[in-house]
Amino acid sequence: MLKLQNVHTYYGAIQALNDVSVEVNKGEIVTLIGANGAGKTTLLMTVCGSPRARSGTVSFEGEDITQAQTHTIMRRGIAISPEGRRVFPDLTVAENLKMGGFFLGSREIEEGLAHVYTLFPRLKERANQRAGTMSGGEQQMLAIGRALMTKPKLLLLDEPTLGLAPLIITQIFDIIRTIREQGVTVFLVEQNANKALQVADRGYVLETGKVVLADTGANLLVNDQVRQAYLGA
Ligand code: ATP
Numbered sequence: 702m703l704k705l706q707n708v709h710t711y712y713g714a715i716q717a718l719n720d721v722s723v724e725v726n727k728g729e730i731v732t733l734i735g736a737n738g739a740g741k742t743t744l745l746m747t748v749c750g751s752p753r754a755r756s757g758t759v760s761f762e763g764e765d766i767t768q769a770q771t772h773t774i775m776r777r778g779i780a781i782s783p784e785g786r787r788v789f790p791d792l793t794v795a796e797n798l799k800m801g802g803f804f805l806g807s808r809e810i811e812e813g814l815a816h817v818y819t820l821f822p823r824l825k826e827r828a829n830q831r832a833g834t835m836s837g838g839e840q841q842m843l844a845i846g847r848a849l850m851t852k853p854k855l856l857l858l859d860e861p862t863l864g865l866a867p868l869i870i871t872q873i874f875d876i877i878r879t880i881r882e883q884g885v886t887v888f889l890v891e892q893n894a895n896k897a898l899q900v901a902d903r904g905y906v907l908e909t910g911k912v913v914l915a916d917t918g919a920n921l922l923v924n925d926q927v928r929q930a931y932l933g934a
Contacts, residue, residue, distance in 0.1 A: 702727045702886055703748065703779075703855055708757035710740075710747045717743040719910040721757070725855065730877065730887040732897040732918065734931055735907035741890040742784050744907065745857045748888075749781055750774050761855070776804065778854035782861060784890075786844040790833025794824050794843055797832050801847030813850035820879065821846050838869035845876065849885075856880060858889045862896070874900050894931035898922045906931070 703725040710718035717740045725731045735741050747754050748761075750771045759767045766774050780801075788797050798817055802810045818825035821842045827835065832843055841861055848856055858877070862870040874896050881887050891897035898904055901918035906927060914926065921927050 702762060703888065704758075704760045705744070705748070705754075706758045706760075708744075708747060708754045708759065710743055710752055711755050712743075712752065717752075717910055718747060718754075721907075721910070721912055723905055723912065723915075725886060725888050727854075727886055728881070728884075729902045730881050730889060730900055732889045732891055732901035732904040733907055734891055734894040734897060734904060734921075734927075736930075737892075738909075739907040740910040741907055742859055743910075745781060745859050745888070745890055748774070748779065748857060772804065775851065775853075778851075779857065780848040780851055780853035780855075781857040782841075782844040782848040782859065784859040784863070786840045788832040788835075788840050788843050788847070791831060793829050793831055794835070795828040797843055798824070798847055798850055801850035805851065810850070813852065816852065817846040817849055820849070820876070820883075838865050838872070841865060841869075841873060842876070845873075845880075849880070853885060855886045855888065858887060860890055860892060862891065862893050870896065894927065895922070898927075 705721055705723045708718050708721045733741050733744060746752060748759055750769055754767050758765055761777055798814055799810055802813045823839060824842060824846055862873050877887055877900055889897055898918040898921050904918050904921045905912050906914035
Protein backbone atom coordinates (compact mmCIF):
# COMPACT_ATOMS: atom_id res chain seq x y z
CA MET A 702 0.00 0.00 0.00
CA LEU A 703 2.72 2.46 1.09
CA LYS A 704 6.22 2.00 -0.21
CA LEU A 705 9.31 4.10 0.40
CA GLN A 706 12.25 3.13 -1.77
CA ASN A 707 15.77 4.42 -1.12
CA VAL A 708 14.45 7.66 0.34
CA HIS A 709 16.88 10.43 1.31
CA THR A 710 15.45 13.47 3.09
CA TYR A 711 17.36 16.57 4.15
CA TYR A 712 16.76 19.75 6.13
CA GLY A 713 19.12 22.05 4.26
CA ALA A 714 22.49 20.37 4.58
CA ILE A 715 21.38 18.04 7.40
CA GLN A 716 20.52 14.56 6.26
CA ALA A 717 17.61 13.15 8.27
CA LEU A 718 16.78 10.02 6.23
CA ASN A 719 19.50 7.99 4.57
CA ASP A 720 18.47 5.42 1.96
CA VAL A 721 15.28 4.39 3.75
CA SER A 722 13.13 1.62 2.29
CA VAL A 723 9.95 0.76 4.16
CA GLU A 724 6.71 -0.93 3.19
CA VAL A 725 3.27 -0.97 4.79
CA ASN A 726 0.78 -3.49 3.42
CA LYS A 727 -2.97 -3.08 3.41
CA GLY A 728 -4.54 -4.10 6.71
CA GLU A 729 -1.31 -4.08 8.67
CA ILE A 730 -0.20 -2.21 11.74
CA VAL A 731 3.45 -1.38 11.14
CA THR A 732 5.55 0.39 13.73
CA LEU A 733 8.68 2.47 13.44
CA ILE A 734 10.78 2.68 16.57
CA GLY A 735 13.99 4.58 17.24
CA ALA A 736 15.68 6.99 19.61
CA ASN A 737 15.08 10.76 19.71
CA GLY A 738 16.30 12.36 16.53
CA ALA A 739 16.50 9.07 14.59
CA GLY A 740 14.25 10.52 11.88
CA LYS A 741 10.88 8.94 12.71
CA THR A 742 8.84 12.12 12.40
CA THR A 743 10.76 13.04 9.26
CA LEU A 744 9.80 9.71 7.72
CA LEU A 745 6.08 10.26 8.35
CA MET A 746 6.33 13.85 7.13
CA THR A 747 8.17 12.73 4.00
CA VAL A 748 5.16 10.51 3.24
CA CYS A 749 3.02 13.66 3.55
CA GLY A 750 5.32 15.56 1.19
CA SER A 751 6.74 18.07 3.67
CA PRO A 752 9.71 17.90 3.64
CA ARG A 753 9.96 16.13 0.32
CA ALA A 754 12.33 13.25 -0.35
CA ARG A 755 15.37 14.65 -2.14
CA SER A 756 15.88 11.30 -3.83
CA GLY A 757 14.17 7.93 -3.83
CA THR A 758 10.44 7.35 -4.24
CA VAL A 759 7.33 7.30 -2.09
CA SER A 760 4.38 5.46 -3.59
CA PHE A 761 0.85 4.87 -2.34
CA GLU A 762 -1.40 2.23 -3.87
CA GLY A 763 1.06 1.91 -6.74
CA GLU A 764 1.13 5.63 -7.57
CA ASP A 765 4.23 7.75 -7.18
CA ILE A 766 3.43 10.52 -4.67
CA THR A 767 7.01 11.69 -4.11
CA GLN A 768 6.34 15.05 -5.75
CA ALA A 769 2.62 15.31 -4.96
CA GLN A 770 1.22 18.23 -2.96
CA THR A 771 0.31 17.46 0.64
CA HIS A 772 -3.42 18.10 0.08
CA THR A 773 -3.36 15.74 -2.90
CA ILE A 774 -1.72 13.07 -0.75
CA MET A 775 -4.42 13.55 1.92
CA ARG A 776 -7.19 13.29 -0.66
CA ARG A 777 -5.74 10.01 -1.91
CA GLY A 778 -6.42 8.49 1.50
CA ILE A 779 -3.56 9.23 3.89
CA ALA A 780 -4.09 11.11 7.17
CA ILE A 781 -1.75 11.98 10.00
CA SER A 782 -2.13 12.52 13.72
CA PRO A 783 1.00 14.60 14.29
CA GLU A 784 3.54 14.55 17.08
CA GLY A 785 2.42 16.77 19.95
CA ARG A 786 -1.24 16.41 18.89
CA ARG A 787 -1.44 19.99 17.57
CA VAL A 788 -5.10 20.46 18.37
CA PHE A 789 -6.41 24.02 18.03
CA PRO A 790 -6.72 24.94 21.73
CA ASP A 791 -9.24 27.76 21.33
CA LEU A 792 -11.57 25.81 19.08
CA THR A 793 -14.11 23.35 20.42
CA VAL A 794 -13.79 19.61 19.97
CA ALA A 795 -16.39 19.66 17.19
CA GLU A 796 -14.65 22.55 15.44
CA ASN A 797 -11.30 20.75 15.63
CA LEU A 798 -12.86 17.67 14.08
CA LYS A 799 -14.39 19.73 11.28
CA MET A 800 -10.93 21.17 10.57
CA GLY A 801 -9.79 17.60 9.90
CA GLY A 802 -12.38 17.37 7.16
CA PHE A 803 -11.85 20.85 5.76
CA PHE A 804 -11.94 19.66 2.16
CA LEU A 805 -15.07 17.54 2.60
CA GLY A 806 -18.64 18.45 1.73
CA SER A 807 -21.12 19.10 4.56
CA ARG A 808 -22.69 15.64 4.30
CA GLU A 809 -19.29 13.93 4.48
CA ILE A 810 -18.42 16.07 7.50
CA GLU A 811 -21.58 14.92 9.28
CA GLU A 812 -20.72 11.30 8.43
CA GLY A 813 -17.17 11.84 9.64
CA LEU A 814 -18.38 13.31 12.93
CA ALA A 815 -20.80 10.42 13.48
CA HIS A 816 -18.01 7.93 12.77
CA VAL A 817 -15.53 9.63 15.13
CA TYR A 818 -18.13 10.02 17.90
CA THR A 819 -18.89 6.30 17.72
CA LEU A 820 -15.22 5.47 18.15
CA PHE A 821 -14.68 8.13 20.85
CA PRO A 822 -17.90 8.68 22.86
CA ARG A 823 -15.87 10.99 25.11
CA LEU A 824 -15.43 13.42 22.21
CA LYS A 825 -19.18 13.48 21.65
CA GLU A 826 -19.77 14.29 25.33
CA ARG A 827 -17.21 17.08 25.07
CA ALA A 828 -18.18 18.35 21.61
CA ASN A 829 -18.56 21.95 22.78
CA GLN A 830 -15.59 22.03 25.14
CA ARG A 831 -12.53 24.03 24.07
CA ALA A 832 -9.80 21.59 23.08
CA GLY A 833 -7.14 23.38 25.14
CA THR A 834 -9.03 22.54 28.33
CA MET A 835 -9.09 18.79 27.64
CA SER A 836 -6.71 16.32 29.32
CA GLY A 837 -3.67 15.03 27.42
CA GLY A 838 -5.39 11.72 26.69
CA GLU A 839 -8.54 13.45 25.47
CA GLN A 840 -6.49 15.74 23.24
CA GLN A 841 -4.76 12.68 21.80
CA MET A 842 -8.12 11.08 21.05
CA LEU A 843 -9.15 14.34 19.39
CA ALA A 844 -5.99 14.37 17.26
CA ILE A 845 -6.68 10.80 16.13
CA GLY A 846 -10.36 11.57 15.59
CA ARG A 847 -9.49 14.61 13.51
CA ALA A 848 -7.26 12.47 11.30
CA LEU A 849 -10.07 9.94 10.87
CA MET A 850 -12.56 12.56 9.64
CA THR A 851 -11.55 11.97 6.02
CA LYS A 852 -11.99 8.18 6.39
CA PRO A 853 -8.37 7.54 5.40
CA LYS A 854 -7.11 4.23 4.07
CA LEU A 855 -3.77 4.77 5.81
CA LEU A 856 -3.43 6.45 9.20
CA LEU A 857 -0.03 7.80 10.25
CA LEU A 858 0.30 8.12 14.02
CA ASP A 859 3.25 10.04 15.43
CA GLU A 860 3.91 9.21 19.09
CA PRO A 861 0.28 8.94 20.17
CA THR A 862 1.11 7.90 23.75
CA LEU A 863 3.83 10.43 24.54
CA GLY A 864 3.40 11.89 28.01
CA LEU A 865 0.24 9.96 28.83
CA ALA A 866 -0.55 7.93 31.96
CA PRO A 867 -0.30 4.11 31.72
CA LEU A 868 -4.06 3.56 31.79
CA ILE A 869 -4.59 6.03 28.95
CA ILE A 870 -1.72 4.47 26.98
CA THR A 871 -3.51 1.12 27.17
CA GLN A 872 -6.71 2.78 25.91
CA ILE A 873 -4.88 4.39 22.98
CA PHE A 874 -3.40 1.03 21.92
CA ASP A 875 -6.87 -0.56 22.17
CA ILE A 876 -8.17 2.21 19.91
CA ILE A 877 -5.37 1.57 17.41
CA ARG A 878 -6.44 -2.09 17.25
CA THR A 879 -10.07 -1.08 16.74
CA ILE A 880 -9.14 1.33 13.96
CA ARG A 881 -7.31 -1.46 12.17
CA GLU A 882 -10.29 -3.80 12.64
CA GLN A 883 -12.39 -1.15 10.90
CA GLY A 884 -10.20 -1.56 7.82
CA VAL A 885 -7.70 1.27 8.27
CA THR A 886 -4.02 0.47 7.77
CA VAL A 887 -1.83 1.97 10.49
CA PHE A 888 1.75 3.20 10.41
CA LEU A 889 2.73 3.98 13.99
CA VAL A 890 5.77 5.87 15.26
CA GLU A 891 6.39 5.15 18.92
CA GLN A 892 8.90 5.67 21.72
CA ASN A 893 7.00 3.05 23.69
CA ALA A 894 8.69 0.20 21.80
CA ASN A 895 7.32 -2.54 24.02
CA LYS A 896 3.64 -1.71 23.49
CA ALA A 897 4.15 -0.76 19.86
CA LEU A 898 5.82 -4.06 18.99
CA GLN A 899 3.08 -5.97 20.80
CA VAL A 900 0.37 -4.38 18.68
CA ALA A 901 2.29 -4.31 15.39
CA ASP A 902 2.41 -7.00 12.72
CA ARG A 903 5.81 -5.74 11.63
CA GLY A 904 8.31 -3.17 12.74
CA TYR A 905 11.31 -1.19 11.59
CA VAL A 906 14.11 0.19 13.73
CA LEU A 907 15.53 3.51 12.64
CA GLU A 908 18.95 4.73 13.80
CA THR A 909 20.38 8.06 12.66
CA GLY A 910 18.23 8.11 9.56
CA LYS A 911 18.86 4.50 8.51
CA VAL A 912 16.72 1.38 8.83
CA VAL A 913 18.88 -1.03 10.80
CA LEU A 914 16.35 -3.79 11.52
CA ALA A 915 13.10 -4.96 9.97
CA ASP A 916 11.10 -7.93 11.22
CA THR A 917 7.79 -9.02 12.67
CA GLY A 918 6.74 -7.30 15.87
CA ALA A 919 7.02 -10.62 17.72
CA ASN A 920 10.59 -11.22 16.52
CA LEU A 921 11.71 -7.67 17.30
CA LEU A 922 10.33 -8.02 20.84
CA VAL A 923 12.82 -10.83 21.52
CA ASN A 924 15.68 -9.42 19.44
CA ASP A 925 18.73 -8.80 21.69
CA GLN A 926 19.65 -5.55 19.97
CA VAL A 927 16.12 -4.19 20.37
CA ARG A 928 15.83 -5.43 23.94
CA GLN A 929 19.03 -3.69 24.98
CA ALA A 930 18.49 -0.42 23.13
CA TYR A 931 14.71 0.06 23.33
CA LEU A 932 13.19 -2.28 25.90
CA GLY A 933 15.53 -1.58 28.78
CA ALA A 934 16.63 -5.24 29.08
P1 ATP B 1 11.86 12.53 18.21
O1 ATP B 1 11.49 11.21 18.74
O2 ATP B 1 12.75 13.30 19.14
O3 ATP B 1 10.71 13.33 17.69
P2 ATP B 1 12.54 11.67 15.52
O4 ATP B 1 13.07 10.29 15.43
O5 ATP B 1 11.12 11.89 15.17
O6 ATP B 1 12.84 12.24 16.95
P3 ATP B 1 13.10 13.76 13.64
O7 ATP B 1 12.27 14.76 14.35
O8 ATP B 1 12.62 13.20 12.38
O9 ATP B 1 13.46 12.56 14.62
O10 ATP B 1 14.54 14.41 13.40
C1 ATP B 1 15.57 13.78 12.63
C2 ATP B 1 16.76 14.73 12.50
O11 ATP B 1 16.39 15.85 11.69
C3 ATP B 1 17.25 15.32 13.82
O12 ATP B 1 18.64 15.40 13.76
C4 ATP B 1 16.61 16.68 13.85
O13 ATP B 1 17.41 17.59 14.59
C5 ATP B 1 16.57 17.06 12.40
N1 ATP B 1 15.45 17.95 12.09
C6 ATP B 1 14.12 17.69 12.28
N2 ATP B 1 13.35 18.71 11.88
C7 ATP B 1 14.20 19.67 11.42
C8 ATP B 1 14.04 20.97 10.87
N3 ATP B 1 12.82 21.48 10.68
N4 ATP B 1 15.15 21.64 10.51
C9 ATP B 1 16.39 21.10 10.68
N5 ATP B 1 16.62 19.88 11.20
C10 ATP B 1 15.55 19.17 11.56
